[in-house]
Amino acid sequence: MEEDNQSFFWIKSDGERKLATENLVPGNQVYKEKLVTKKGIEYRLWDPFRSKLAASIMNGLDEFPFQNKSKILYLGASTGTTVSHISDIVGPSGIVFGVEHASRVARDFLDRVASYRKNIIPILQDARKPSEYFSVFGKVDVVYVDIAQPDQTKIAIENCEMFLKKGGFFFLVIKTRSIDVTKSPKKIIEEEIEKLKSKFEIIQSIDLHPYDKDHGMVIAKFKS
Ligand code: SAM
Numbered sequence: 301m302e303e304d305n306q307s308f309f310w311i312k313s314d315g316e317r318k319l320a321t322e323n324l325v326p327g328n329q330v331y332k333e334k335l336v337t338k339k340g341i342e343y344r345l346w347d348p349f350r351s352k353l354a355a356s357i358m359n360g361l362d363e364f365p366f367q368n369k370s371k372i373l374y375l376g377a378s379t380g381t382t383v384s385h386i387s388d389i390v391g392p393s394g395i396v397f398g399v400e401h402a403s404r405v406a407r408d409f410l411d412r413v414a415s416y417r418k419n420i421i422p423i424l425q426d427a428r429k430p431s432e433y434f435s436v437f438g439k440v441d442v443v444y445v446d447i448a449q450p451d452q453t454k455i456a457i458e459n460c461e462m463f464l465k466k467g468g469f470f471f472l473v474i475k476t477r478s479i480d481v482t483k484s485p486k487k488i489i490e491e492e493i494e495k496l497k498s499k500f501e502i503i504q505s506i507d508l509h510p511y512d513k514d515h516g517m518v519i520a521k522f523k524s
Pocket residue numbers: 350351352375376377378379380381382383399400401402405425426427428446447448449
């Protein structure tokens with residue numbers, strides 16, 4: 301992956317090279333991440349131990365389809381840690397539709413993240429009912445799914461069929477423990493990939509160790 305591709309940056313901080321995004325809301329922190337200013341531009345360090353998308357970059361993600369002006373559907377926004385970095389990346393002309401069904405975390409997502417960032421549209425809905433997201437318009441460039449549900453692959457496919465453009469990217473976080481505790485993580489990921497193959501071209505599967513022990517990331521491209 302090229303460095304400084306203008307979607308994310310490598311910043312020297314405390315003598316180390318760290319991943320960062322340009323802060324869309326200067327001065328504003330989301331999860332007490334460090335803010336670093338270089339040549340008058342403020343960056344937010346992006347912690348791979350807190351964000352599986354950052355962990356994927358650290359572990360050799362080949363394609364990064366999140367760009368300036370991209371439109372993203374994000375399922376499982378939680379308190380908005382990763383969504384906030386995607387919001388930095390897509391910038392003021394991009395959009396992140398963030399779906400979250402748990403009201404407790406959704407409140408933090410609204411108060412600490414979405415209310416400061418005009419490019420985030422919070423959707424307090426169940427990802428199992430994509431036909432009820434009334435605020436999503438048109439097709440999106442990327443569907444990102446991190447909902448930790450046993451039937452997450454089925455839910456993800458339904459959302460892609462409804463909202464992902466042809467040739468669009470699909471990022472699926474697979475929580476290997478939540479699906480079946482008796483199977484090995486590698487086997488679980490292989491089985492989930494099998495379910496995707498008829499509709500998606502599989503691009504990459506990434507082990508998130510050492511940043512995250514229980515998850516893998518699968519990246520695919522939508523065929524139809
Ligand atoms: N993606 C987040 C990040 O990187 O900052 C972490 C996501 S957390 C592992 C999973 C989230 O998915 C939880 O906040 C949970 O409430 C939400 N979730 C689970 N099932 C859902 C569903 N059916 N619809 C919407 N959100 C769901």
